Amino acid sequence: MFPADLKYMESHEWARREGDIVDVGVSDYAQAEIQDVVYVELPEVGTILEQHKAFGVIESVKAAFDLNAPVSGEVIEINEELEDAPELVNEAPYDAGWMIKIRMSDSDELEALMSAREYQVMIETEENE
């Protein structure tokens, strides 16, 4: 159900590793919950992030949610398309809706994140509550 090659956070961000770079976005579950995304606030390139701390905000008409960093490191690229087309997060949360790329400072941090299966279990448990 959730792409197996990604790692996930409790707060619904995903991380895709490519060497020492990590792509970040939010899961399909998150975009469905948030509904129509109207704005994504992203950090500037060069910003140093700390794992689990907020790096930006995702907004719908009625709510705003912090976006949390899956790993620590430096922001090397942000998805400029989201400025004019925030709906990409809804349409393609794992591809065109990517948000930032981080150069990891400590790749071990990835181990702390959930696998696709663990994330699935977490979602199902939440829904049953």
Added chain:
Amino acid sequence: MNKPLQSLNFADTFVDRHVGPRLEDIESMLEKVGYASFDELIEDALPASIRYYQPLNLGKPQTESEMLADLRQIAAQNQVSRSFIGMGYYNCITPPVIQRNILENPGWYTAYTPYQAEIAQGRLEALLNFQTMIIDLTGLPIANASLLDESTAAAEAMGMCLAASKRGASKTFFVSEACHPQTIGVLKTRAEPLGIELVIGDHRTAVFDTPLLGALVQYPASDGPVYDYTDFAGKVHDAGGLLVVAADLLSLTLLKSPSEFDADIAVGSTQRFGVPIGYGGPHAAFLSTREEFKRRMPGRIAGLSQDVEGQPAIRLALQTREQHIRREQATSNICTAQVLLAVVAGMYAVYHGPDGLRRIAERVHLLTGVLREGLTRLGYALDDSCYFDTFSVDLNLLKDSSYLRNIEANQQPGSAPTPEDLFAIADKHRINFRVFDHSRVGISLDETTTIEEVRDLLDIFALGSPLPFAVEGLAIQAESEISEPLQRKSAYLTHPVFNTYHSETEMLRYIRKLQEKDLSLTTSMIPLGSCTMKLNATAEMIAVTWPEFSQPHPFAPLEQTRGYQILFEQLEAWLGELTGFPGISLQPNAGSQGEYAGLLVIRKYHQFYGDKHRDVCLIPRSAHGTNPASAVMVGMRVVVVDCDEEGNVDLLDLRAKAEQHSHELAAAMVTYPSTHGVFEEKIREICEIVHQHGGQVYMDGANMNAMVGICRPGDFGPDVCHLNLHKTFCIPHGGGGPGMGPIGVKAHLVPFLPTHPVVPVGGKDGIGPVSAAPWGSPSILPISWAYISMMGAMGLKHATEIAILNANYIAKRLEPYYSVLYKGSKNLVAHECIIDLRDFKKTASIGAGDVAKRLMDYGFHAPTVSFPVMETMMIEPTESESKAEIDRFCEAMISIRKEIAEIEEGQADQSDNVITNAPHTAVQVTQTEWVHGYSREKAAFPAPWVRERKYWPPVARINEVQGDRNLICACPPIDSY
């Protein structure tokens, strides 16, 4: 009293006009709720531990005519002078068509903030006009729908500079010493807790060799000169800062716009665009900025979108910036602003158009030139800076004192006159002007200035001696050219809306057209939880536009405003009596500002006694968004306290967190009754825990309507509370302002009440000003004074009893259809009840928002949607609604429940039904083709009584997403329609 004598009493008693249910209704409503009397109902509704059983000491209740006679006597003690003081406040002419049809019209002033946009298109269009006016005149492309006053707008702009700055950057903000003193005062108050270092100085000689957050300048300067800030803007930008310009709106019709010299943010007041001075308020302030800062801008923004039929529709855009969503990360704590006054100012621009406004400005400028020419001829030496309507006179500088030397009235012939010499003559003319010091005075002219008044001013400076020239003749010599580099060359107000309605008939019809689109209290009950939409009686409103209340300048000598002083004293005494707090400040002009002021008072108290490290503020999760937003503004760290399932403060969590932060605890904020409408039994314990750990308790008084006359916050624990006079005390909601948020404090906090740099008010160790004017928005205080005066102690208690009865009656009627949440220990609610709509998402794909839209088809504004709990509705009828109206509302809700059941049971389609397609417009219902699975009649006339008076929503459901993805906050070109 025997009968004949009784019949001599006036018949226009007020209590019966204010409350809705009649005696016979009350009996049957009490019965429905299960009580035989009010006493028994109130006994069970409130915890015994907080009850106040004495009658309030408020004086004998007045009938409407007695109250008005009293108020006239008070008003008569205000002297209506001609004030040429300026400093951000200028007399102006309110066009009568605007005064009668907007300012004095309940169709405009009883409306709520336009969150249900489909039923608010009229005032939203008026706000879009206002924003367009600001955008055009300042040249900056993004503007909001009003802030509270010029000084707090400047403080908000400083906050935007802080938010825009990089982490670790400097926190220095430069303020020109030529800004209005009240603005400098408010900035000082705002900067200190945020760690911003204010540097106040002369912009002409300022050097920035360290990085800057930003700078604020006044345009024209407070004492008159129009400076060219182009070079200064460069210096500020080179230092990494943003330039904020506090600009006079009328002057911008003749002067280069702030964007043309690279300003990043413009702020100011729109008071002189047709809004009475009102001894300091209320007026709408503006803020405009560059596109890149739109998401950092505080306040509400009207934005254009479309409805589902593709028709243009306006709504409040980018709400996620605001406190009700972002809480402590909001751009500001502002909630209620100054919408009614923004509507007036926007309409002033619509009525006059660009040519009319320019003519007004040119006339003021010419008269100023005439005055200057006359003073020069009398021998005064004026500095030759470019000016608009204001200049100062250094009495010691005499170019040629031969004239003055020879006149008898000069106390010391051969020397210069003093300000006191001038006052002696000025008093005879009932004229006030500005005094800087022992030798310098200032004059500001305005739209209402006449050539006769210019002659009177010259008389004063001639110390009463005959003028050696004819005043009219001066006009020919008067220099009236604005110097070329500062001249306005760019066009403004080119949109057709500012160029169409220039006859009174056209203007009247335009105003009415907009009014008719809107639902207000003149249409039906507005049962918004915690908004207390009660009657705004005509007798209460009438005095607001009396000249004695609407004309005085806020900085006029206090001996001229004895009437206002009496009113303030009485109102403070009454508010003190009914809250149980001995100290009252009338300065904060909104509930959010009351919270801000109250928290600052607490902070000052701690610092005063050496507790400089106390900065933690405990706030329950269920609190209104303004609470954490305000705490952050005073530099406090917000620690959220859990609530139990009932929305009550979780005492275990409170105790744990208070202990954890014991050494740093500054305050806790509580709302009572809670935001869930419950009289928490444990309130005394909550306050004790906080006090034990050295903190002070702030109470949000938004729900005061459940307490007046039956309990007093000062008695059961809180140290300070604010009141929303625009809720509990009848100031009309105005579509989103004006408001007033005075604070009440216990004796130990009285010394710290807000002060003001121009007028002596507040505590001896008081915090600085939190508003531009010393008493907030004084001209609307007669409204609350009148209400209390006419109700008296028994009337106010009765109102509270009925408010609680009405809410419980609704709960009982709706219980079989909707789950009523959060009842107190005796199964009663307070003055509002919350119904649960959460299940309907699953069973019928219907959300609370959909039900809100369907209520529009029944002619009702929805209750509060999804606050404090998602997918619920919070219903507050107030005491002013009659049983008939309350029953109609219940019938509408019951009927909607049946409509939901039709979907649940499969009789109606989940994606095409009366609720998902609501609201239904007249255009939709009369279309030739009808494709829905229900009848047109069911869509538009869902209950028989709807036929008697149908309110038609002017637009269908609005596409909110489109409006936020593409912000359009100015009137679009006409060909886009």
